[in-house]
Amino acid sequence: MFLAQSGSLLQQIVFPIFLIWFVGLTLVLIRNDIEIIWKIATFFVFVFYFFQFFPELKEAYERLSRSYPSEILSWLYGIPRAIYFFLLFLWPIAVIRMYYTASPVLANMTARTLVAATLAYWIFFLVYYQFTGQIDEFFKTKFIDWITIVPTGK
Known part of the structure; x- marks a missing residue:
């Protein structure tokens, strides 16, 4: 979590970054000419970062819900x-x-x-x-x- 606490800029843009990343990951997963091993690897990298930044994502989602x-x-x-x-x-x-x-x-x-x-x-x-x-x-x-x-x- 040390990277997640690097300041307000990251907290400010973590949600749109993960939103764009999720869309890109979805497009990679449905592409036919990428080997399955690389699809699995990109999925697990996304999951790793998702759990690493989960508190910031949850806070960003709550801010988005509020206002x-x-x-x-x-x-x-x-x-x-x-x-x-x-x-x-x-x-x-x-x-x-x-x-x-x-x-x-x-x-x-x-x-x-x-x-x-x-x-x-x-x-x-x-x-x-x-x-x-x-x-x-x-x-x-x-x-x-x-x-x-x-x-x-x-």
Whole structure:
């Protein structure tokens, strides 16, 4: 559980990460050309992490049940922060991998993809930084109103 207690960012985005992971795992399990051993291995890796992060997932589900609009808004603010840290860890690994790859096509494609993803992230960040007030106001008013389900009486 030491990794699960690494801060509020992980607690903020653990539910959407596992939701995306579950969808991806389901797609892998129904794909025909993947060997059964790798399907079983990916399933058990998912189960391992699920049980490791179960308290955080349970807490995230309870927050989602209590107030889903504010929880979804929290996800929207947490995921870009997570992408920033993901790029921070991915770049050193990718450049070493680009050096050691035997295929110049793969090395160039990796560099092109990472540069494009990083530039897109930084453009997104600069736009957000420039228009923070307006974007926050939109998310806290119009977006919350848009995703809030108002019960109607019959």
